[in-house]
Amino acid sequence: MRDLFGAELRWFQHIEETARRVFGRHGYGEIRTPILEELEVFKRSVGESSDIVNKEMYQFTDKGGREVVMRPENTAGVVRAAIQHKLLTSNDPVLFYYIGQQFRYERMQTGRYRQFWQIGAESFGVASPESEAESLLMLHSFLTELGLKSLVFSINSVGTPESRPAFHAAFRAFFAERADQFCEDCHRRIETNPLRVLDCKNERCQAALAGHPVITDHLDEASAQHHARLKALLAELGIPYVEDPRLVRGLDYYTRTAFEVLSSDLGAQSALLGGGRYDGLVKQLGGPEVPAFGWAIGLDRLAMVLQQVRGEAPHQAPALLIPLGDRAATEALKLARILWDAGVPLQLETRGGALKKAMAFANRAGIQTVLILGDGELEAGTVTVKHMATGEQETWALGEAAARLAPPTA
Numbered sequence: 001m002r003d004l005f006g007a008e009l010r011w012f013q014h015i016e017e018t019a020r021r022v023f024g025r026h027g028y029g030e031i032r033t034p035i036l037e038e039l040e041v042f043k044r045s046v047g048e049s050s051d052i053v054n055k056e057m058y059q060f061t062d063k064g065g066r067e068v069v070m071r072p073e074n075t076a077g078v079v080r081a082a083i084q085h086k087l088l089t090s091n092d093p094v095l096f097y098y099i100g101q102q103f104r105y106e107r108m109q110t111g112r113y114r115q116f117w118q119i120g121a122e123s124f125g126v127a128s129p130e131s132e133a134e135s136l137l138m139l140h141s142f143l144t145e146l147g148l149k150s151l152v153f154s155i156n157s158v159g160t161p162e163s164r165p166a167f168h169a170a171f172r173a174f175f176a177e178r179a180d181q182f183c184e185d186c187h188r189r190i191e192t193n194p195l196r197v198l199d200c201k202n203e204r205c206q207a208a209l210a211g212h213p214v215i216t217d218h219l220d221e222a223s224a225q226h227h228a229r230l231k232a233l234l235a236e237l238g239i240p241y242v243e244d245p246r247l248v249r250g251l252d253y254y255t256r257t258a259f260e261v262l263s264s265d266l267g268a269q270s271a272l273l274g275g276g277r278y279d280g281l282v283k284q285l286g287g288p289e290v291p292a293f294g295w296a297i298g299l300d301r302l303a304m305v306l307q308q309v310r311g312e313a314p315h316q317a318p319a320l321l322i323p324l325g326d327r328a329a330t331e332a333l334k335l336a337r338i339l340w341d342a343g344v345p346l347q348l349e350t351r352g353g354a355l356k357k358a359m360a361f362a363n364r365a366g367i368q369t370v371l372i373l374g375d376g377e378l379e380a381g382t383v384t385v386k387h388m389a390t391g392e393q394e395t396w397a398l399g400e401a402a403a404r405l406a407p408p409t410a
């Protein structure tokens with residue numbers, strides 16, 4: 001778990017602002033759910049066979065004897081909230097996005113934390129491939145507006161719970177022929193959730209999977225049409241995609257479409273995010289039968305990539321206003337107020353004392369523009385401006401400072 005501040009946090013803020021802007025214009029509204037949820041919420045959604053529920057949850061008994069969990073993901077909480085507040089009782093679409101902290105007791109590695117942030121979008125009430133295309137288009141705009149290039153959508157269909165047994169049978173037969181090549185975990189998975197074998201991280205297992213039966217060859221008619229339609233829409237919209245028959249995602253609740261977004265900005269084959277359709281989840285958590293589609297992106301990793309690709313987050317460093325003497329201290333507050341009201345980012349030196357000390361602080365803080373207000377300037381109705389990068393100094397009339405320092409309006 002870590003603290004966020006400074007340049008890294010500025011990327012978080014920029015990403016969050018971009019998310020709110022893009023999702024807002026698609027008609028999505030924000031939802032905030034509690035960090036603590038009852039254990040059942042995740043057992044019944046993410047699934048007991050998943051690594052998240054099995055190994056990674058921060059789980060404890062509270063003072064009232066309830067089994068609670070610090071949420072490892074946000075979809076289950078959003079669904080729980082939507083059911084509890086009866087938001088899904090009509091046939092209307094319900095569009096939500098969230099930005100929040102998640103907790104998983106994972107092995108630490110670069111870009112993988114035990115407390116991390118996710119941004120996600122969920123659309124309820126629509127089963128169509130068009131609703132998936134809409135959501136993926138929103139995601140594409142979001143990532144493009146952040147400056148990411150070379151995005152590839154990797155997609156698969158995992159069918160429906162009704163049609164999956166046909167694939168399971170073919171896959172189990174394939175597995176049985178080479179069972180000795182698979183790891184112990186896969187032997188457990190082939191019993192509890194065969195799809196999981198497909199995304200085993202073990203290289204030997206991945207090699208043993210060569211030539212495995214492909215789930216999209218075993219889809220029911222409606223799922224096959226759905227999958228074909230989504231691919232046609234992505235092609236129409238110019239969203240680059242590849243098909244990945246091993247993409248099943250780490251969660252138990254997906255139906256039909258599952259997808260990830262890869263970006264070469266991250267190095268070869270790294271997934272930036274994932275999501276999919278989860279038509280059964282609302283019912284599974286005690287709600288009505290409502291189709292849904294959604295995805296979640298890790299903010300920590302996204303911020304890391306953007307910092308690598310784009311350097312510093314867009315940011316206007318404040319100027320520093322240094323008053324010299326008692327009279328100037330009062331006048332500086334008045335001038336600062338005018339500048340703040342005009343939208344100028346400005347820090348006010350309020351310690352009093354020597355100019356040298358204040359200038360040394362400006363240097364350490366990376367401040368670019370320093371305004372100096374002393375008795376001479378007050379007499380003349382001016383302010384002395386020092387540009388730190390060049391050392392160049394000039395004199396402005398007090399009245400023009402706001403206009404010269406105000407950020408350009410968009």
Ligand code: AMP
Binds near residue numbers: 111113116118298300
């Ligand atoms: P998931 O909920 O497992 O589908 O993950 C969705 C996204 O959340 C991933 O693509 C990552 O970007 C991010 N994510 C998942 N786990 C972590 C973690 N432990 N630390 C940082 N980011 C994570």
